[in-house]
Amino acid sequence: MSLRSLLFVPGDRPERFAKAEASGADALILDLEDAVAQSAKDAARRAVAERLRSPRGRPRLFVRVNPLGTPLFDADIAALASLAPDAVVLPKAEGGRSVLACAERLAEHRIVAPILPIATETPAAIFGLGSYGEVRDRLAGLTWGAEDLPAAIGASTSREADGRFTPPYEIARSLTLFAAHAAGTAAIETVYPAFKDEAGLDAFARRAARDGFTGMMAIHPAQVPVINAAFTPSADAVAAARRIVEAFAAAPDAGALQVDGRMVDAPHLAQARKLLDRAGDTA
Secondary structure, three states, rough: OOOOOOEEEOOOOOHHHHHHHOOOEEEEEEEOOOOOOOHHHHHHHHHHHHHHHOOOOOOOEEEEEEOOOOHHHHHHHHHHHOOOOOOEEEEEOOHHHHHHHHHHHHHHHHOOOOEEEOOOOHHHHHHHHHHHHHHHHHEEEEEOOOHHHHHHHHHOOOOOOOOOOHHHHHHHHHHHHHHHHHHOOOEEEEOOOOOOHHHHHHHHHHHHHOOOOOOEEEOOOOHHHHHHHHHHOOOOHHHHHHHHHHHHHHHOOOEEEEOOOOOEEHHHHHHHHHHHHHHHHOO
């Protein structure tokens, strides 16, 4: 299953779980961190654990725990002991060392799950992005955030007045994108906070897909169809990619070929294969 859309759901709001699962999201992120007040943490842990014990539906069930090295993290994984989330989302990760430390703690509690780091939430995290390739077998993907980092360095915002990211956060975004692909894992775009702005979301998601992200996080069920559409290759794109793959299959010794009136070579073939893989096309 692809990871086009990953929908956050507050862990202390179990009445929202069914609606979230019906949204069409490829994964739900049952949140024990930012979406849950301190006073509701225990209730959230109980609700998330109960959901993981219940029969599963189509979407994968991820759990965002609290930051590594905190008592909240310890309480989270104790509550998840012996359960099987499809992935653990790790906030404030600082490179491969954080993934290894998290995996070790999960193993102590008999939790077998890959890890999806949120990879840009501290200044030190930026300098660890190149190390995720060393732990690629532990990863469910790699994503980034544009809220915690400006707070950590005293910046007033991560965005321009028109909603675009300012240059420091464009760098963080780009480095996360390349780090994910270097590690051979899913590159997940950050959230679009204005959940009522469907046109803005569509443009944001399509830009992410254009740039090489393979999916995106969502904060509201209404965002899911827009995100899924942006990250689903069109029928025309699939057909064009198939023609490139078939042309090279018919001429395996060719370095370059003419397909649809343009010259294509090895990078175009690699791009076509990746698009077909995302589309689930085995032709």
